[in-house]
Every structure is written in C-alpha cells, then in structure tokens.
Amino acid sequence: MKKQYDIAIIGAGVVGALIARRLSFYDVSICLLERHIDAAMGASGANSGIVHAGYDAEPGSLKARFNILGTGMMPGLCRQMGVPYKNTGSLVVAFDEDDEARIDDLYKNGIAENIEGLEIISGEKAREMEPALNPGITKALFASTAGVVSPYKLNIAAVENAVANGVDFIRETNVEGINGARGGFIIQTSRGNINAGTIINCAGIYADDIAAMAGDGFFHLTPRKGEYLLMDRSEGGLVERVIFQPPSDKGKGVLVMTTVDGNLLIGPDANVADSKEDIETHADSLDYVYRTALRSCGGLKLGKVITSFAGLRATPDTGDFIIGESIKVPGFFNAAGIESPGLSSAPAIAEHMAGLISESLGGLVEKKEYSKGKGNHDFFRDMTLEEKEKAIRENPDYGQVVCRCENVTKAEIIESIKGPAGARTVDGVKRRTRAGMGRCQGGFCLPAVIDILAGELGISKEDVMKGDPGSYIFAGRTRE
Ligand SMILES: Cc1cc2nc3c(=O)[nH]c(=O)nc-3n(C[C@H](O)[C@H](O)[C@H](O)COP(=O)(O)OP(=O)(O)OC[C@H]3O[C@@H](n4cnc5c(N)ncnc54)[C@H](O)[C@@H]3O)c2cc1C
Numbered sequence: 001m002k003k004q005y006d007i008a009i010i011g012a013g014v015v016g017a018l019i020a021r022r023l024s025f026y027d028v029s030i031c032l033l034e035r036h037i038d039a040a041m042g043a044s045g046a047n048s049g050i051v052h053a054g055y056d057a058e059p060g061s062l063k064a065r066f067n068i069l070g071t072g073m074m075p076g077l078c079r080q081m082g083v084p085y086k087n088t089g090s091l092v093v094a095f096d097e098d099d100e101a102r103i104d105d106l107y108k109n110g111i112a113e114n115i116e117g118l119e120i121i122s123g124e125k126a127r128e129m130e131p132a133l134n135p136g137i138t139k140a141l142f143a144s145t146a147g148v149v150s151p152y153k154l155n156i157a158a159v160e161n162a163v164a165n166g167v168d169f170i171r172e173t174n175v176e177g178i179n180g181a182r183g184g185f186i187i188q189t190s191r192g193n194i195n196a197g198t199i200i201n202c203a204g205i206y207a208d209d210i211a212a213m214a215g216d217g218f219f220h221l222t223p224r225k226g227e228y229l230l231m232d233r234s235e236g237g238l239v240e241r242v243i244f245q246p247p248s249d250k251g252k253g254v255l256v257m258t259t260v261d262g263n264l265l266i267g268p269d270a271n272v273a274d275s276k277e278d279i280e281t282h283a284d285s286l287d288y289v290y291r292t293a294l295r296s297c298g299g300l301k302l303g304k305v306i307t308s309f310a311g312l313r314a315t316p317d318t319g320d321f322i323i324g325e326s327i328k329v330p331g332f333f334n335a336a337g338i339e340s341p342g343l344s345s346a347p348a349i350a351e352h353m354a355g356l357i358s359e360s361l362g363g364l365v366e367k368k369e370y371s372k373g374k375g376n377h378d379f380f381r382d383m384t385l386e387e388k389e390k391a392i393r394e395n396p397d398y399g400q401v402v403c404r405c406e407n408v409t410k411a412e413i414i415e416s417i418k419g420p421a422g423a424r425t426v427d428g429v430k431r432r433t434r435a436g437m438g439r440c441q442g443g444f445c446l447p448a449v450i451d452i453l454a455g456e457l458g459i460s461k462e463d464v465m466k467g468d469p470g471s472y473i474f475a476g477r478t479r480e
Contacts, residue, residue, distance in 0.1 A: 002168060005031045007357065008187055008196035010175050010210055012036075014044035014151060014343055015335050016202030017158035018350035023357060024165035025372075026364035031194065032159065032167055033187070035174040037468050038428045039421075040155035042204040044343065045431065046279065046311030047226075048268065049151045049259055050242050052341040053090060053143035055110030055118065056252060062321040064113055067341040069348035071145060077347050081157040081373030083150060084260045089117075090146035090242035091126055093296055094139045102246040103141040110143070117144030132238045132297045146242055148260040151343050152431040156421070157373060163421040165370045170194075171424075172469070175203070178213040182331025185214075198357060200333045205276045205314040207322075207336035216328040221337060223276050224313040226251070226268025227285040231304040232439050235264035243296050251313070252340065254292040256300070261434065266293040266300065273312055281308040306439055313339040323349060324356060333357065381407035402452070403445040405438020413449060417456040427467045429453065446473075 007023060009016045012034035020032045036042075051074045057063035078085035094100045103120065110118045119142045126140035127133045163169050170191075177188035178199065187194045203210045208221040236258040245253040251270040259265050267289045273279075286308055293300055316322055316337025326332045333356060335349055342349075358364040380398060383391060391398040397411035416423045416432035423429045426436065429449055436442030436449065450473060454461045462474045 002031070003192075003194055005029045005168070005194065005196045006361075007031075007198045007200065008033060008185070008194060009200045009202055010187075011042070011202035011204055011207070012039040012155075012159055012169065012171075013042045013202060013204050014040070014155040014158065014346045015338050015349055016200070017155050017162065018346045019200055019202060019335065019353045020162035020167050021158045021165070022350040022354040023364075024162045024167045025366055025370050026354075026358070027367050028361070028364060030162070030167045031196070032162065032169050033173050033175055033189065033194070034169070034171045035190075037172050037424055037465070038431075039159045039169075040152040040431055041467070043311050043314065044155045044204075045152045046309050047151050047340070047343055048228075048255060048257065048265065049148050049343070050090070050255075050257070051085070051147040051149050052344045053110065053118070053146040054113060054115050054341070054344070055106045055141075055143065056247060057109075057341065059109055059112040062323055063341060063345065066321065066323075066345035066348040066352070068113055068115060069351075070345040071147075073347040073351070074147065074149060074344065078149060078154065080375065081154070081161055082375050082377035083154045083157050085147060085149045086260050087145070087147040088241050088258075089142065089144045090244060091130065091143075092141040092244040092246055093126060093133065093137045094246060095136055095295065096138065099246045100139050103139060106141055106247075115143070115145065118142070130239050130241060130243065132299050133243065134296060134298050137296075148242065148257065149343070150260050154343075156432060160419070160421040161371060161373045163419070165367070169421050175210060175213070178210070178215075178332075181329070185331065198331050198333070198360065200335060200353065200357070202335045204338070205312050207314065207334065211326070211332075211334060211336065214326065214329050214332045216326040216332065218328075219322055219337060220317045222315045222317070223273040223278065224251075224270050224315045224339075225273040225278065225310050226270055226313065227281045227289060227310045228265060228267030228308060229286055229289055229305045230307050230309065231264035231266070231301070232306050233262045235301065235304045236262040238264055238297060238299060245292070245296060254289055256293050256296050261437070263306075264300075264304070266290065268311070270313070276312065279310045279312060281310050307441055315339050321345070321349070323352065325360065331360070380409045380412060402448045403433070403435035403438060405440055405444070406434040408433045408435040408445075410448075410452065413452050414456060417453060423453075424457065425465045425467050425471075426450065426453065426473065
C-alpha cells in the first residue's frame, strides 16, 4: 500500500466515489479509503434509488441546490458510465384537503426553485396516468424530471472509473485517527498510517466521528432507519412513476415504485436506529410499510415479496448538507450529513467539491488522457439474440447462465471480479451483476457464484464471504 497522497477521500459511498472520479480527471494522487470490503455498503447500497425532482427541500438550502443540479446531471453521467437510469416522473398523491395543502406547498417550493415540469393534477388524471392508484386519491403533484437509477451500480461504476484513472481504492481500511495539518495530515487506519495533503470526509453516518478526529466535530449525525419490502419483477410495472404520499417531518413518506431493474419496491419508514450499525428489518416496521403503501395502491400482493432491507439516513443536527472546508482545520473538507436527496445530489456535490479542492490547491491540471466511464454496459439479458450468439461465439462462458432468475452468465460474473475495483464477495458479485437478486434470492446460483469467486480469487470455497470478513457461508466440511 502506498503511503503518501495529495488527496485522501474517506468513504467509498456514492458521494466519495463520485468525488474520487471527478478529481481523477486531474493530475493529483488520490486514495479512496473504505472500511468495508467493497463500495456501496453504506446508505448508497440501501435506498430508494430515486432521482428526485427537487421540490422537497427548503428553497435556498444546499439540499435544494445540489438536488436540482444533480438531477439535471444524472442522465448524462449514467450514460457516460453505463449505469441504468430511467426518467419516469413522479406523483405525490393527496387523500384529503390537508394533503392537498401539503402538495400545494411542495408545488410552491418547486416553483420558487424554478423546477420545470411540475403540475397539480386531479385524482382522475392521476388514475389515468397510473391505473393502479386508489379511488380515494383526490389530487396529485406530478413532476416530470424525477427518475430512477441503480444506486449501487452508480456507486460502483464511479469507483471503477476513478480506479481506471489511477485512484487507489483501499478497502477494509478503517480510519481511526487524524493528526497533522493541511499539506501534512497523518491518517491512522486499521492498516497503518497514510499521509495526505488534503482530506475529504465522505464517511456517511460516521462523518461526524471523522470530523471530530480531525479536530472540528461541530455537527452531530443521527442514524434514521428506513425499511423496505422488495417484490418480484412480476409485480414491476404496477406503477410506472414513483408514487409518493405527502411528506411529513419524518421524511418523504412511504412510496411505491418500480425500480430501474424492474422490481416493485415499497417503503421506507423512518425511525431513529439503535446504532450506526443497526440495519435489521422488523416485522412491525415492514407491516407499517405494507399497510401505508396500500393507501396508494390497493393491488400490492404481500405474497410477492422476495426480500426486505434497511438503510440508515445520516441526519445532521444542522438541518442541511454540510459541504466545504472546515474553518478550524484548513485542508480538511466535509461532504457530510448527506441524507436524502443525497443520491440525486451526489453528481453536483462531486462537481462542486472538485472546484473547492482545485481552488484550495491553487488550481489543478487536467490529465492529458482520462476516461469518463465505460459507456453502455452490455448485460447479457439486454442483448438481442444476434448479440447473444456473437458474445457466446467470442467467449463460451456467455453460454453458461449461472443466475436463472436474472439471466446472468458466467462470463459476466468473472468480469465483475476482475481488477482492483472488482467484487471480492458474493454480495459484491450480486451488486455488480444482479446474480442472486431475483426471485430465488441466490437459492439456485449461490454455489456456482462461490465456485467462480474461489477460482478467480485463488482462495478456498470456505474462505468465500457473503460480505465483510467473518460473514462465512460455509462453516466447514461435514465429511473429508
Ligand atoms: C432509506 C433511505 C432512502 C433514501 N432514498 C434516497 C433516494 O431515493 N434518493 C436520493 O437522492 N437519496 C436517497 N437517500 C439518501 C442517499 O442514500 C444518501 O444521501 C447517499 O447514499 C449518501 O452517500 P454517502 O456516500 O454520503 O454515504 P454512504 O453511502 O453511507 O458512504 C459512506 C462510506 O463511508 C465509509 N466509512 C465510514 N466510516 C469510515 C471510516 N472510519 N473509515 C473508512 N471508511 C468509512 C462507509 O463504510 C461507507 O461506505 C436515501 C437514504 C436512505 C437511508
């Protein structure tokens, strides 16, 4: 492991990864430090995947500014990096006069921020657009610019792009202390010290602890958990647009949507979590999510749920995103308190942070050659018959479908493991290829994925992990 960098970015969530990618266009040495075994294992791997239109946030706030800018950048960015994105539009539905007043306020927020494509429509019009909506819906706020994206694929593609441009992705490395000052920070990690001239804190729910380590712990983050139910792809398409209920002081409320990969997703709720590691789901929360979602669409079938998951929002006590250089510790930058709409905002936060860093370092020189992403990703399941035949002729591993639910081939799984930003675990393969994300949740393909991982990583099957070290899949052999 190299020990000296111009810039150290702490946290390989979507914010840290996109900042690393953007800075990798310049002639500076950068490391991206991540405590987990892979990217996208924090909030960026467990959220709704909505690219919000931007009317929710307080006009004039950083949340509103970066959301609107980021949402505008998202389609082009996803095209550059070959990440699935769809401009679906969204509806906030009202059930009574109180709700109607709330969607009027959202509309006014949006108009104050010059958001295009907003319209208050009648309940009948909403049902014409989305026939699955309940008859009790009286009005709706339609936003044409909203969309859906694969959050973990965006996160991982950004890391891959940054690494392709020379960034060192240093995983399984927990930042435990920060000493020194601008130009000469010493970062104490679980794998030894790393020196860096500039630090960018993108540590998600732990960003307050990292800021305190640097000597400027002026904010506090509360983990607020959101739980979800994910349904089979047979249910995807029940709604085309993202269906929100009016937001409350707890957040944007329970939504019903079809993910960019075609599953139906309902959730999340919002409750203060027991700890920063608490991502368990609970029957009572999931019951609340299901009952609340039924208010929007009566046709939701509980029997079609294939899994549940939870993510933690990093809610700051400042009320807004915390973005910029620390006043007390020059050279230490925060991209902290990035709760929702942080995914939507991340492209614009990255652009802004690159500007701040360039200014702080007296200007950055663009590299002569760099990549902005690998463009369209050719998933086997999306290929035409002719393309599939050609792919199999060129590489017979395309002829071996490993995950039948999601139609993922051996060739794609091998490809996902390659390189310094590749998958190291079963979950890593899953997030890159979707193998194990289908109806059987890996019941069929898990042994084959383990075989491929063991072969490609040169380890024994017993050493293949589900996620972080210690998450063994096999306890040992029953018979030698
Ligand atoms: C339930 C829920 C729903 C959401 N829905 C949406 C949505 O639909 N649209 C939207 O725009 N936003 C949404 N968000 C918000 C969005 O998910 C976040 O804003 C975004 O993912 C934050 O990214 P991040 O990189 O800041 O944090 P994270 O993804 O949490 O990444 C931080 C990284 O830092 C690492 N780290 C922490 N401490 C250390 C350390 N000491 N050393 C090394 N590494 C460390 C972590 O392991 C982690 O990988 C939602 C969030 C939640 C929880």
